[in-house]
Amino acid sequence: MTYIIKPKFHHPKLPTNKLGLTHRDYEGTVSTLCAGCGHDSISAAIIQACFELDLPPHRVAKMSGIGCSSKTPAYFLGQGHGFNTVHGRMPSVATGASLANRDLVYLGISGDGDSASIGLGQFAHCLRRSVNMVYIVENNGVYGLTKGQFSATADAGSTSKQGVENADSPIDLASMALLMGASFVARSFSGDKNQLVPLISAAIKHRGAAFIDVISPCVAFNNHPGSTKSFDYVREHNEAVNELDVMIPRGEITVDYAPGTVEDVEQHDGSIVRLRKLEEGYDATDRLRAMSYLQERQAQGEVVTGLLYIDPDAGDLNDRMDTVEAPLNTLGTQELCPGSEAIEAINARLR
């Protein structure tokens, strides 16, 4: 835990992106989480993804609930507005925000305590409404801020740091997201940056609700033998179905791969998600197969990661609401108030 002010100096030759910004311009304040916390790796992956996508940091709205994970939006994109809401209810706030201004990128950060217990309802409804956002759950299986109670994602039979066994069935948020109709569902591991960064990039580029379940070990309370959310366990049981790259095409993309090993998925904004299959026959556009595959592998104790499902044409809540192109928060009296003439007509009909 640290409380120093983050120094602003940096190497003069740090690489810049198309906006002329360096990596440092995507950072926030110094993290106050425990040293080695998986959540900090996720913050770093978010920073890298936004840097690589040339996103203006101030056009990202960072939404969170309550818990260790929900503190992290302070640690990245310091020039973006953040909103630390109430426990389990980040999704509703993000829903309203995305209706008010459809032009920003909404990045929701939650935890398994926040999303799988009190927030399970909002998690489900936000995904089924296809709110245009990236919804990341930093999943460690425990309540960190209140010191080590099991969360609802803890596997049955896994043990707490004190050796108590969890008897209840786990809630698998990725499976739920598929069931709820999320149009982008992924799982990753905070210790696998190579996988996580392109997943976050693809999620940002996705129009609709993009959910990423990131297993993010809690070094203080859930990194012991007996835990199924520890660094060791996840490394041993990580089974990636694919690898991906996100490409912004500027000409025809031509590459040679053996047939059936690569799939290009074009998203709404023209970007391409290139999937290299690691699991033969896994089709990330088949929702029903993805659901049964997850169930089968999880029953064997595997942690299935990668881009599990994508529907690039789903559209978002604003599409469904058929709202005007201009963000609603830019409309003024002129566009919104019908005026006195209309009132007279209404009065006339009520007599």
Add this chain to the structure above:
Amino acid sequence: MLPMIPEEERTAAVNDFVVKFANVNGSGSASANRLFARSIFRMGVPTASRNIFPSNIQGLPTWYEVRVSEAGHLGRRGGVDLMVAMNPQTWDKDIAEIDRGGYLFYDSTRPMPPSKFRDDICIVGVPLTAICNERYSDPRQRQLFKNIIYVGALAELLGIDQSIVEELIGEQFRSKEKLIAPNIEALHMGRDYAVNELAGAVNLKVRRSDAVGDRIIIEGNDAAGLGCVYGGATVAAWYPITPSTSLAEAFGRHCQRFRVDKESDKNRFAIVQAEDELSSIGMVIGAAWNGARAFTTTSGPGISLMQEFIGLAYFAEIPVVIFDVQRGGPSTGMPTRTQQSDILIAAYASHGDTKHILLFPEDPREAFEFAALSFDLCERLQTPVFVMLDLDIGMNEWLCKPLAWDDSKQFDRGKVLSAEDLEVNEKFARYHDVDGDSITHRTYPGTHPERGAFFTRGTSKNRIAKYSEEGADYVENMQRLLRKFESAKSIVPAPIRRNAAEPSQVGVLYYGSTAPAMSEALVALAEDGIHLDTMRIRAFPFSDEIIDFVLDHDQVFVVEQNRDAQLRTVLVNEGSLDPARLIPVLHYDGTPITARFIIDEIGGNLRALSGTASRDAAE
């Protein structure tokens, strides 16, 4: 032979009486009863009709009460002059409610023992079932046309112009023309029976008048939904709950009419039916944080669920509007009955130290006005605003002054910094009171690449919106929020004071839907020599005028529609007033308060006091 009051003792009145219909819900009676009330309104006589209905779709008792008053008394009077008793389930209770000398109108097809009637009222029987069965074979037709037949008979008995009723039937079925003729036929069947068999039976009469003037008839929820359109709301999130549902639906209807962009055919609004009230308030907070005008509509149980989020909106200073269409509580309470029993929970909603702005419209016209105003108020003050309606205003059709709008009015978006403002404002600090009015500057997300970003949180923070657990930072912020709340006193709608014709040491405070019953009660009390100064409270925080009004009088009655004198509690608390000066007058059975109740309570109380005084003097 049925017992019957002598003719000379029967109530005789012109344009001043109460008709009550007792029906079974789901039987199609509502539209027939509405037709009856509308016909009187079209004759230029002020009417007020109220639905008293169950939380049920079919089969339970429901009532519809029509107050006819040329003098313009539009509250409930109390008592019934003509009972249209169409529901055997509630027969005994309905008969008992008729004033002495009043009338009972009933379906006389099946004979009933004289013991089921009263001998101090006038009994008017029409064999409705027999008439229907002779003419119709389809059960649903028998049911629906029975209602129209009684309207035809009543119109004849009361002297309502049949051509007006026919005109209204024509308007009602404009899009289903083939229904017009059969309805008019049924109407005539009732009329003909009354002409032939019941001439002169009823001495209550409707006579053409011009007392309605340019007034309109509208439900409060409809008017409030329209007010949200005029107030510039673009995001609404709500969860269905009686009696607030029709407000959200009205907003949707008005948006379809006024907010669809003509060129693109796209919507300048977004309405979400949320999964619950925890979510609806969250959506509204998210939208308002992001610069849209946003509101939710709910009732007491929803307000209970929203508490935590309301505290966040207060502490993080997010401008949201909450419509609370109050019903009977606690818990599920009486979902289809009216009360003013959410005053305390709204005024101090959430844990920790909070106070919220409440507006109390008296009728649909004010519901429209306050709805539009609430968005300016909340953005100017950066805090939640509650519009406190109730079922009586929200779901009943009220006769009220026409709606009005001033085209010179522009939305007051409050202190929001634009990108240009931020260019010259290097030291943006979200919670720093730079203007000395306790209201700080805010920015919308995404405004400026380098300036104006801040972190919104429910935890304590310092002036520059950084997390802080410093006691001094916390106290400074809480003191500023309190000053800000106090400053609202001069911006919210001022109370309306009316002094008695003669100087009085007795005052009355009241608010919301109590207003029309109060105005009738005041006239009657004055006729009885009881003169009262009155003040109608229209908002919380209470302005100094309200506190002064209490201090100016020896006694002040506080008339409310709840058990615990909730507004009085807030008055005592906020105005540091002596509770002994404030005498509660409380009506909370779930039906709208009546003029007679107020007359009895205040008159009785004052007579008891003066009786005590004279006895003291005699000793």
